[in-house]
Amino acid sequence: MSTKEETHRIVSTAGLLLIDAMVFHEVVASFHRDVPTLSTLLSSQNIKKELENAWQYIIQRINYEPVLEIALNILRNMPAGPYIDRELRRLANLSYDIASSRVLLRHDLFGRIYHSLLLGDLAKYYATYYTSIPAARLLARLLVNLPSSLDVSIIPPTYNGEPLKVVDFACGSGTLLSAIYKEIDARHRIEAEELMVDALHKYLIEEGIWGFDVLHHAVHLAAMALFLHNPIPVSGSKLFALRLGKIGENAYLGSINFLSSPTLAQDMMLTGEVARGQEVVSVSKKEARPIELPRFHICIMNPPFTRSVGGNLLFGSLPKEERRELQRELSRLLREKNISGIGQAGLGAVFVFLADKYLEEGGRIGLVLPRAVLTGVSWWKVRELLMNKYHIEYIITSYETNNQWNFSENTDLSEILLVARKRRGLEEPSYTLFVNLWKKPVNELESIHVGSQLIQLYRSGSLYDIENSNASPYHLKLHGKKIGEVYSAKLMENNFGMYNFFSQMELNRALLLLRKGIVYLPDQGIAGNIRLTTLSKLGAEIGPDRRQVHSTFRVSNTYAGSVYRAFWGYDSAIINTIYQRPNAYLEPKNTEQARDLWKKRGNLLIVERTWLSTYTVLATYLSEKVLSNVWWPIKLDENCAKILAVWINSTFGFMLLSSITEVTRGPWVDFKKDYLWEMPVLDINNMPEDKRREILNLYERVKQERFRPLPQEFAQPSTRRIIDEEICRVLGLNVKLDSLYEMLAKEPMLTG
Template sequence: MTIPKSTKSNVTAFLKEELEKAGVKTRLCASLDTPSGRREVDLFCENTGSYTCDAKFTERNLLDAISKIQNDYFRYHEELGIKGGFAILYPDELAKPLPHDVLKELLKTLKFKVIIMFLPTDTQRNFTMYEGTLPEVAREMAMHILKPPAYVEPNIEWIIKSLRAAATYITDGLKHLTGNQLKDIFGGEHVFRNILQYEREEKYPVEELRLVSAFLLVNQILFYHVLSRKAKFPEIDTGTLTTPSQLTQYFDLVHSKNYRAIFSYDMASKISKDYTAIVKKIINVIKGISPEKIGGDLLGTIFHDLIPLNVRKYVAAFYTNVHAADLLAYLSIDNHDAHVADFAVGSGGLLVAAYRRKKRVLERSKKFHEKYHEDFINQLLGVDVMPFAASVAACHLALQFPEHYTDNANIAIWDSTELQPNLRIPSIADITYVLRGQANLDMSFGEKKLVKGIVKPVNDESEHIILADYDVIMMNPPFTRQERVPDDYKKTLCDRFKPYKEYLHGQLGYYGYFILLADTFLREGGRLAFVLPATFLRVRSARGVINLLSQNYHVEYIITGKKRLNFSESTWRREILLVARKLTDKEKKGDTVFAALEKLPKTEDELERVCRKIKNVSGSYEDHEISAFTIHSSELLKDLDWFRFITPFQRPGLSEVWELISSSAQNLERFGKVYNLKNIMKRGIESRKEVKVQALFIPYSMKRAIRKEDAWILDKIEEKQLIVFNRYFKDKLHIPKNCIVPCLRTMSSNRYMDTSDKTDFVVIRDFPKAHRFFYDERAAFRDILPTWNRYVENRLGNLIILRRFVINAPGTLHLCHYSSAPMTASGTAWVCNVHDEDAKILCLWFNSSINVAQVLDKRIEDIWIDIHKYILRDFYIIDPHELSKEERTKFLDLFHTLSKQKVPSLAEQYTSVPELKKEIDTAILSALGFDDDEIEKILSDLYEALRIEFEALQEIGAIR
């Protein structure tokens, strides 16, 4: 977007006028001599010092604005006497030419943004942004020029916004990287297959991975810049930079001093020389922002939040909420010399919280200094299977004390589930090779082999981490569901955790193995501190792990939220915080505190107050911040369903209920494993190049004639023919039955599950007087009927599954239909042809509340549901082949009873307990192995969750 020249002139003149009203001396279009040549500045302000102001940018030119101030003015601040700079960002409304009088009025009301920057040597005044009308902007600028405040707080939001724009800007320079090259950068075959679940290269999210790569380079430049200002490394000289690969010369200086987790990715050499100017601009932007002026905590926040979730999710980089991390650290760490490990370190948020907690405990009696920083770093261990996560974690941890660079950070890239105490593993600093294939995680489950590592050593001396036992193990482990873990990796996990075989379950979620791993490394008297899915407290597959905790631990705290309170970024599921202390010999267990928070404590005072309340609960307690009560350890042993203790605080959400069912059921299997979908399923009939399908439909009523092309409507069905009438011409036609087939013209408003005697029709063959049916432009369709006939007959079946639909629409009544005679459907459905009894059982399943929960849990959009074939292949169904004879009979009888009953829309069905659905749901849950008490609990939670979900969907629809 370009701002018209006349608009720029008027804005600059208006701004000059407003600044002079405030007492600022200004020069319009000043010419400045610099060592690099003459520079023109829109406004040059001179009072207590000189300030430049450029008034020619839009928000899309943010990087240009920052880079210009840094490169044209700040670079020569000593020669020019510059103290700061401003860049005006125009609103979009000024992109088009406007009459002078209209523009003048708009300038009084439109909101402008001004970027405000100060010299790197001005350590108390930080990069910021102000938004207001042009007169307000002028007053803000005048304040900074005439009476400079002693301190200007950094605008973290706009710093992150600028850095994100920089990463996006450079992505084009990585277009040549293929999916396999990106796979190697982000951890290799094991990570992509077992952790990220990308099975083939064509499924790799290549564009997103390129963007993550760009963020990594920005991260490296940013981190190096901070070190160059704090630890006296040479500053990057953009004047001598002729190719992006030259950056590695700077990075190698730091690489040799450690921080290899950050600089192990050689992204700079992968950027084409053609993008050197862009790289220079990004460096200037970082210099202009001067991040080194920002305190450790805030600087850590920038690195932590820089890469947005919608990008990070493609490399499984989910972060723990910083306030939840602090809460967990406060409840689990009592001593400043505690040794703490995180075997799923992610961004390092939990280790940083541990560092901060240890520092606070220490400062009660001693003064913190460099030696304690080194001790803390030595006492913290972070391991992650994702190289990307290790890089972010190292940045985050190092920036707690950026003045002192760290020689011995214990951050390793490894599949943690393989680790054992006393094992000696390479640190990320000098992985050359790893027996058992962990360094680049190119996993071999067969013969052990040497694998090249991610980082080449800088000398012959190898540094290793010797794994010990720990005082505290904090983790927010991967919540990957068991059904998404490949079978061969599951087998490997079972082999690795053989000592815990009595506690294992075939459907144990991936996170469960990390609890067992923590038990392996935790010394007696030490604490586990975990973020876990709330379903852990209830699912059968986790009962073994819960049994381990109930036997060997004092479970001290289980914390949830009164409302939808998330402890990490997986915002769709409910979570808990669990703190448990490993019992010493003959030690007796204490009571467990179950607590629900109104909100997470954000300040240190709030944190101390809330934790003091939690620690002191006896019996029950409630105030405006928490609700809590204690449970005797015998109650935990008596019934391993611990979820019952948090239900008073908040009912489970839909995802939790679905996960509970899917992870505990005995007889669920993927649709694509039970049936060969290629053989039994086809997409419904659609318009083809030669035919518009609507011209061949015969709806059974006028209500179902939803398009103007639906000209012929069913009038009567006789023994050998249909009688149809034209709704426009009112004439009638007789069509032989062998020239049509039953079909569902629309998937909306089909009242019955069994549509055998209530269908529309579609013409597939020629018939006498067909020229009247194929009138006008439809005449051409008659000639291709033989081809059309084969196309339709290949799409006949007895089970119709909705493919694309609005789930809360008034006409969405069922998600599946059955027909005793072969029929087809429109292209918004899947047509399946299976054994007749199977079709009836599957029809009940697909219409059950359990499947509705599955559909909503897997949806990508909000109210629109699009069930692609690959998605439907992975849907769970009750396997008809595994049912007993009695169970099959029960389902068939139930189908006979319910399949012809009318129902309202799905949204209406769940405004209260759906009695018809309840019969189906009860029968299904019973066949899945749940007992009566479990069924009652599940259905109560499920119907409430569905009611809330449909209410939320209605609100979304209303907003639209």
């Protein structure tokens, strides 16, 4: 980030906080006669001085310190002068207009502006992806309205007979908490015999809704967003700005410190001094007394996303040495809690375990997470936690093209919404509803409508079981048009992503049944069987990943006396046939390491990552054994390697490969070694010799035939059709794959 850009962002954020404070000032003035209105202040000669006096009065006499403290400090650090006076008057006039509109006050206006200010490097280093309002409302609608013991007709509302407690351990500017507030308020207005809207607001702000973040100004905006839903006097709130950094011997990890202890100490808070003791910091006042985190009934969260690999941006907002100290402290804490290894998935995985620690049995979590959580190797322990302790009720995924794979505002990475209920005792999990959105809701009303449809389906999972070949999906609709499909599954394996790689239920059913060796076609139903095995059972050895190759070798396009050959890169204009030749040489950085790594070379290559919209072949056979930077080298005997090169480039092979993908951004997907090892493939070892020979003849026939990019190849199959028809003949399958071709050609995961 350049100095100019950084300065502009800081000044913009400061201006936003001043407007926010002025709006709050006007609201406070409406029920405190001793506080002058903005109109009164605008008539004064020195508005800066008058604002300082008024805000100091509010802090000292009415105790709204956390809301106004930041803005007052900003104001005091601004020099007096005609320019400042003129600009402050402009801000005050704008604030007056906003404060006069109850609609604007209720719609998280400042949060939206704040999110736009944070786009770019600041968001990256603080790991701040902010949930879109429609996604937040959809998630909140499910959490509040699904069957549970929640009773909002009384004050305080109760859950399991206890006063309701809601938390967001990474609350940002409060979008998710605001959505929860709206849903609780709406349900109270429907179900309560006697409306107590003010009492409900007072309880939720003072006791019911808890939030934490490491950005002070974000917590300030979250407090304001909640307060302005019903701007009546309140005596406090449970929103806290937490320290992130190393001070003396103490390492502060924000909310992550709660993995060790439920105590919120004074030195953990940005508003507190680094000293012993504890304090409450709230919308209304700051008061020294002990705070212990309660158990929560609802946790809603879009946790930080940074990972500990690829440059390691964990705690990336901090200086390098301080960042290392915090990373070491985090590693120590994860080892202590027996959840080592999840740091590679990023802080998001840590926050899932944090949510679980404080969630009551019977309570629900609603999370915005990277789609990689469904399949990613580094997310394994998170999925294990969810399978062992939760009923995963909904997995909502966006397949909307034009980089609309997300539910956060400032990312184009693929994300999901996950809703799960913490099971009681020996309770068994039921069906998970997979919601595949072809078009996302674009506003809160659409989210309410979609959420209502999903709630109605809650107990109907058996009707839409994806593994029942006669079941059809539920068609989600908005404005009379289909916007997605809903189907169900009982999650029996740790790889959740195999259930929803494609946007279309029929393709996912074909994939799931194929993994069991069952051939299913949308227009024919179950049509036969294929005997499958895994790469590991074939005796295959998978070679090194790109990191190992780069750390051991330098690549060269010329011979230069090197005995190490490589197949380097992936250019779809050139690499479009099953048979390839080495295209690069490798020069060792360390001879001994090079020799060891060279033993792992292979002559079958399977892509390590791919952009499905443009890639052509996903596996290739080479005349020599090689290493690669973007392909997995597989060591097999020559004939097995040739047969698998054909198989993986068949439609059946492509679908089985798709079942182990880790989705990053729509069609941009990875294939991890751990899953590749156990990927179902054609059982070559148990094939009759004449069948093996026929597929080897097929290899010789098509090895130089060109493949087009996957969407085009499925739209007008040529080489792929030749392979598919011959494999079906050899395996005794009397089927045509045209229905799969048609659906795959239109599949967003391929077309992008």
